[in-house]
Amino acid sequence: MLSEVITSSLRQIDDLELIEDPSRRKVYESDGLTAIAQMPPLVGLPNSLQALQEALRICHNHGVPMVARGAGTGLSGGATPLADGLLIGLAKFNRILEIDPVKMTARVEPGVTNLAISKAVASAGLFYAPDPSSQIACTIGGNVAENSGGVHCLKYGLTLHNVCALKIMLADGEVLSLGGTGLWEDGLDLLALLHGSEGLLGLVIEVTVALRPVPEAVTVLMAGFKDTNAAANAVSAVIQAGVLPAGLEMMDRLAIQAAEDFVHAGYPLEADALLLCELDGSDAEIAGLSEAVQAVLQAAGADSLVEASDAAARARLWLGRKAAFPAVGRIAPDYYCMDGTIPRRHLAEVLAAITDRSVHYGLPVANVFHAGDGNLHPLILYDANDSDQFQRAEAFGADVLAICLQFGGTITGEHGVGLEKIDQMCNQFTALELAVFHAVKSAFDPSGLLNPGKAIPTLNRCAEFGAMHVHQGAQKHPELPRF
Amino acid sequence: MDQSDALQRVVHAAISQRQVVRPGGGGTKEFLLPAAADAVLVSTAEHEGILHYHPDELVIRVRSGTRLIDLQATLSEAGQYLPCEPPSFGAAGTVGGMVAAGLAGPSRPYVGGVRDYVLGMKLILPSGEIAAFGGDVMKNVAGYDITRLNVGARGSLGLILEVALKVLPIPEVVQVYGLTCDPSLAQRHMLAQRRLTGLSASAYCDGELLVRYQGSKRAKTAFEQALGQGFVPVSNAGLAAVRDLSFAHTEHLWRWDGAVDAPVTGRLVAMDWGGALRWFASDVAPHNAGDKGVITWFRPSEGVLPALTLRADGVGRLQQRVKTALDANGSFIGYPALRPSS
Ligand SMILES: Cc1cc2nc3c(=O)[nH]c(=O)nc-3n(C[C@H](O)[C@H](O)[C@@H](O)COP(=O)(O)OP(=O)(O)OC[C@H]3O[C@@H](n4cnc5c(N)ncnc54)[C@H](O)[C@@H]3O)c2cc1C
Ligand SMILES: Cc1cc2nc3c(=O)[nH]c(=O)nc-3n(C[C@H](O)[C@H](O)[C@H](O)COP(=O)(O)OP(=O)(O)OC[C@H]3O[C@@H](n4cnc5c(N)ncnc54)[C@H](O)[C@@H]3O)c2cc1C
Numbered sequence: 001m002l003s004e005v006i007t008s009s010l011r012q013i014d015d016l017e018l019i020e021d022p023s024r025r026k027v028y029e030s031d032g033l034t035a036i037a038q039m040p041p042l043v044g045l046p047n048s049l050q051a052l053q054e055a056l057r058i059c060h061n062h063g064v065p066m067v068a069r070g071a072g073t074g075l076s077g078g079a080t081p082l083a084d085g086l087l088i089g090l091a092k093f094n095r096i097l098e099i100d101p102v103k104m105t106a107r108v109e110p111g112v113t114n115l116a117i118s119k120a121v122a123s124a125g126l127f128y129a130p131d132p133s134s135q136i137a138c139t140i141g142g143n144v145a146e147n148s149g150g151v152h153c154l155k156y157g158l159t160l161h162n163v164c165a166l167k168i169m170l171a172d173g174e175v176l177s178l179g180g181t182g183l184w185e186d187g188l189d190l191l192a193l194l195h196g197s198e199g200l201l202g203l204v205i206e207v208t209v210a211l212r213p214v215p216e217a218v219t220v221l222m223a224g225f226k227d228t229n230a231a232a233n234a235v236s237a238v239i240q241a242g243v244l245p246a247g248l249e250m251m252d253r254l255a256i257q258a259a260e261d262f263v264h265a266g267y268p269l270e271a272d273a274l275l276l277c278e279l280d281g282s283d284a285e286i287a288g289l290s291e292a293v294q295a296v297l298q299a300a301g302a303d304s305l306v307e308a309s310d311a312a313a314r315a316r317l318w319l320g321r322k323a324a325f326p327a328v329g330r331i332a333p334d335y336y337c338m339d340g341t342i343p344r345r346h347l348a349e350v351l352a353a354i355t356d357r358s359v360h361y362g363l364p365v366a367n368v369f370h371a372g373d374g375n376l377h378p379l380i381l382y383d384a385n386d387s388d389q390f391q392r393a394e395a396f397g398a399d400v401l402a403i404c405l406q407f408g409g410t411i412t413g414e415h416g417v418g419l420e421k422i423d424q425m426c427n428q429f430t431a432l433e434l435a436v437f438h439a440v441k442s443a444f445d446p447s448g449l450l451n452p453g454k455a456i457p458t459l460n461r462c463a464e465f466g467a468m469h470v471h472q473g474a475q476k477h478p479e480l481p482r483f
Numbered sequence: 484m485d486q487s488d489a490l491q492r493v494v495h496a497a498i499s500q501r502q503v504v505r506p507g508g509g510g511t512k513e514f515l516l517p518a519a520a521d522a523v524l525v526s527t528a529e530h531e532g533i534l535h536y537h538p539d540e541l542v543i544r545v546r547s548g549t550r551l552i553d554l555q556a557t558l559s560e561a562g563q564y565l566p567c568e569p570p571s572f573g574a575a576g577t578v579g580g581m582v583a584a585g586l587a588g589p590s591r592p593y594v595g596g597v598r599d600y601v602l603g604m605k606l607i608l609p610s611g612e613i614a615a616f617g618g619d620v621m622k623n624v625a626g627y628d629i630t631r632l633n634v635g636a637r638g639s640l641g642l643i644l645e646v647a648l649k650v651l652p653i654p655e656v657v658q659v660y661g662l663t664c665d666p667s668l669a670q671r672h673m674l675a676q677r678r679l680t681g682l683s684a685s686a687y688c689d690g691e692l693l694v695r696y697q698g699s700k701r702a703k704t705a706f707e708q709a710l711g712q713g714f715v716p717v718s719n720a721g722l723a724a725v726r727d728l729s730f731a732h733t734e735h736l737w738r739w740d741g742a743v744d745a746p747v748t749g750r751l752v753a754m755d756w757g758g759a760l761r762w763f764a765s766d767v768a769p770h771n772a773g774d775k776g777v778i779t780w781f782r783p784s785e786g787v788l789p790a791l792t793l794r795a796d797g798v799g800r801l802q803q804r805v806k807t808a809l810d811a812n813g814s815f816i817g818y819p820a821l822r823p824s825s
Contacts, residue, residue: 102674103743125678147624158622160631161599176797182740182759183591186779186821187794187802188640192598192631196624213678236539242562242652282680285702341620344540373621374540413622421625428625433614436809440627443804456626 002041002064002086009058010044010086015051017092019043028087031072031079032134035336035384035394036419040067040081045089049205052088053173056203059086060172065449068199070111070142073134075337076418078146078198078454085452090141093205096120104211105164110141110204114148117209126211129156132414133322141204147196149414151247151278151321154372156212158414160195167206168194171445175205193440198416198455201444215280218246219290219309220317223302224271228252228367231273232347234300235371238277241296243289247278248372249321252351255328255366255379256320262327265320268304275302275371276321278314324368325379332364332381336393340404341413344374353403354378361392375413376404402427417455425455426462434459485546486530487613487644494642495611497523498814504609505816506638508548508577522816525642527579534645535619538563542602542619544647547579554578563650566594570727579643585635588726589684589695592756594651598634603647606633609640609810619647632805639818640809654697659684660710661717662692666747666754673758674744681706686725688753693722725753732764734784737823739763741776768823779821790824793817 010018019025020042030037046052059066065085072079081087093109096117100106101124106117114135117128131150132138138148143159144166156162165179178191185191194201225231231250238245251259251267251274260267267274275297279289290307297305308314320327328335342350351367358365358380368377378400382393401411401424411417411424425434437456441448457465497504505522527548534544538561545554552574558564568588569581582604587596603617617623617630633640662672669687676682676694681702684695694714696706707714724730730752743758749769752762761776763769768778768789780791793799806817 102677104677147628149622153622157595157599160628161595170801174797176801178798180740180777181742181775182777183596183756184585184587184635184740184760185798186777187799187818188636188805189585189598189631189634190798190801190805192628192634193805196628201627213680216680239541239652240539242655244652281699282702282705284705285699288701289699341618341622343537343542343619345537370622375620375622408618409620410618410623410625412625413620414624416624417626425625430614432608432610432612433616433626436608436614436616436629437627439808440629440632440805443801443808 001084006058006062006064007042010042010055013051013054015046015048016055017045017047019045028069028072028081028089031069031074031077033075033077033080033418033420036077036080038081038083040087041083041085043087043089045092047092052203052205053169053175055086055088056169056171057173060447060449063447063449065452066171067451068141068145068203070139070145071113071137073138074142074146074418075339075415076412076420078416078418078451080419082453088203090203091139097206099124101126104213105208106211107206107208108140109206111139114138114140114143121211122214125214127214128162128209129212130159130162133325140207140209144195144204144207145197145199146414146416149370149375151249151318151370153370154248155244155246160192162210163191163195163207164210165208166191166194166204168202169205170202171447171449179208196416198418199451200441200455201450216282217286218278218280218314219286219307220314221277221279221290221293221297222267222306222308222317223275223277223297224268224304225273225275225301226271226303228273228351229348230301231275232344232371234275234297234302235344237296237300238293239372241292243279243293245277245293245372246280247276249276250274250369250371251321251324252367254364255324255368258327258331258366259320259324262330263319263323265316266306267320271303276317321368328366328379328381333383333385336380336382336397337415338378338380338397338400339375339412339415340401340409341373341375342404342407342409344371346407350376350403350407354400357396357399361396363389363392363396370413374409398424419454422455422457422461423465425457426465431459431462434462484529484532486527486548490525490527490530490642490644491607491611491613493525494607497525498611503816504642504814506579506583506642508580509550509573509575527577527642530644533557536561541650542647543650544603544619544645545578546645547577547643549578550574551576551578551581558650559653562653564653565600565648566590566651567597567600568726569597572727578646582634582643582646583636583638589686589722589755592759593683598631600649601630601634601646602649604630604633604643605645606641606643609812609814613644617647621649637818639806639815641815655699656703657695657697658703659693659695659717659719659722660707660714661721662714663690664692665690666751669754670747670758676710677757679706679709684722685757686722686753686755688721688725688730691721693717693725695722725755728762728782730762730764732784734764734766735780735789736782737763737765737769737778738781739769739776739778745775778823780823791820792822792824793820794822
């Protein structure tokens, strides 16, 4: 609960909509990780930077923790409210402030959705490249906070690579501009540091994104393979051939079937693995490029190969991939989406280890994979109403993260740590490395009021979790439950 | 050879004697740290070697003392390269120096800078302890991005031991085109050409606009047609000179970073990054172009150093707080003062 003193001070702020009614507050009790819910004692929706700043100052002066929320599509509990904190919704900051077709940038407020940017600049022949599957809903502020990726990251990079400048507000209300007007700024690269900081360092209040010209020509190849190993080798072969596809995605049998049942994308149901390879470039080169890649895929053992070059056919192929999560959601009451990244050469071993855990826990798993950059999304199917299944799903998830670490990967490629993976942070990092994170936090937010308890575990928490770091992967207790 | 232990001992010894540590590689960019003369140089020059390289994963991990030229040779054997195109200030330049200096070449606006290709790092922290951040994978959002914080930090946050880098396939064709013109016409072309498919550099030096195409053979003609009249194929030498800053100048060299469409003024030595980076030679700081850009000092003349100061704005203060939080005892050199004192 927040004290009446604080609530009534917040009520005084013009342009701050306060949600006090419990039935309206309930909407905010979780983000996309619905397994963790916490009713926020109070939700504030500022409608101006001044209102935001005043709210921050009041909270700061009274030591009230704050949690920023964009669209709440995050999958790691980053925007889960705190029992004693103010949840600050930034969705009202949804204006596109400036589009500069010459510099190819757009300056936008943090609550603008990812897709809205590309829509707004389309008439200028431009687009914003990072495209999380949640792009119709997720906000650019949330994208920065998570350093989100999408299917086009292999060629065009993550959010970090496509943001030129940020305006941030620190916990005490101070406003800073990071990134300057050029491409380099003297001093430490705080712009990079803000990316993936999960709302713990500062609130993103304005984003200047870099735009790219819409490619002249785009084509999508879909190849079916009889096993995931062959598909993984095909991915290597494409890259080895010197081609950098705009997107290179892989789905396994269960994901293919779920997606096909859901959206009828025309996927090969007999395949054990599917590759979607998007190529883009100029009109002059695309046909030749496509031929070359088709030859590589065929040589790598593709059993079926389809090319979609017109926009509608391409969209249909992508729809299945982009709707993979909801599609899987139709074949089980609940699914738990994991997000590890591994060096791609270990894909076969990692998938085998995941299959082994699937059998062990008696829960099916569907795999969706940003194959080009090694980012794996195993979707664990379970029924949350069955508490035993819920616990098995959690344990399975923890094992998947341990497997990723064991093979030299990371516990999160793009969804963030949040609350969900906070204990596994103790496995990935030593106490010393965690202390470095805490030091950074203290420089930005000395009172520790922004999103406390998320993303970076305290050393005490790690000690209680008991999983002391073992160097370079080899984890001691992969079987330990996470909560 | 792995010199981590030896380097760590040297750092520990310096810390215990309350000496300030200045990490160094090949010493090719020492001009970047004018004020650090009394600090103890801890050199990574022997700490070299490629730890692993998987061309089909586009990832390489090397020790920091690895010579940039050795790295580049290894990559080119596999048909790959470092897209951030770091300047070559001589054969001694190391990967650690490249990362810590954070200088990117002409391709910066089109394919990204050093920070965009660094995936992970192992370093000796100012406490003397060894820590690792990031990893060998393309996507990794566990913990704050300490790896990229160290890119361009000029050794102020620790001594880099290892770096994992993202690399890319070498384009089929790379061709530079030149057009003789004055700076303002060059800028008009730069602005008009920003969207060309395959554009990978746009610089101006010695009265010549230099535009580079990289991509497939098939698309090259379309690029040439889009360039328009007057551009002729030229060698890479001009652009390499811009990248390596091998301009003759007797005065101090200053850099200006700002908006591509800011008016071109002053005693311009060169423009790079499509106009977002400009070099000026002058004894005193060139007139600051206001909110359209920022002037920083880059390289000395034979004369005395100009009066320089640390950034004093809110961002500068926050940068200082970060440095202090990560190096409470000031065991490592500070980030150099680069702004002209007014
Ligand atoms: C602004 C500037 C301009 C320069 N211009 C030229 C030039 O025109 N021609 C020329 O030949 N040389 C030039 N140099 C020399 C410069 O020293 C090299 O370019 C250097 O960056 C290349 O790598 P290096 O190994 O020689 O690095 P060094 O010169 O040894 O170091 C460069 C910077 O990186 C830091 N550093 C190096 N290794 C590490 C590490 N392992 N961990 C942490 N920090 C590290 C150093 O502390 C220093 O701040 C310039 C340097 C600077 C800074
Ligand atoms: C179906 C589905 C598909 C998805 N696909 C992808 C995908 O392909 N790639 C991918 O990377 N992610 C994906 N996600 C995850 C999610 O959409 C992203 O993490 C997204 O960036 C979150 O944005 P949001 O606005 O919903 O942020 P929220 O969930 O509201 O918040 C996320 C985190 O950011 C912080 N935050 C939000 N706004 C700000 C701000 N302005 N300033 C500071 N901190 C802030 C919050 O405190 C929280 O820690 C998917 C999610 C779903 C549900």
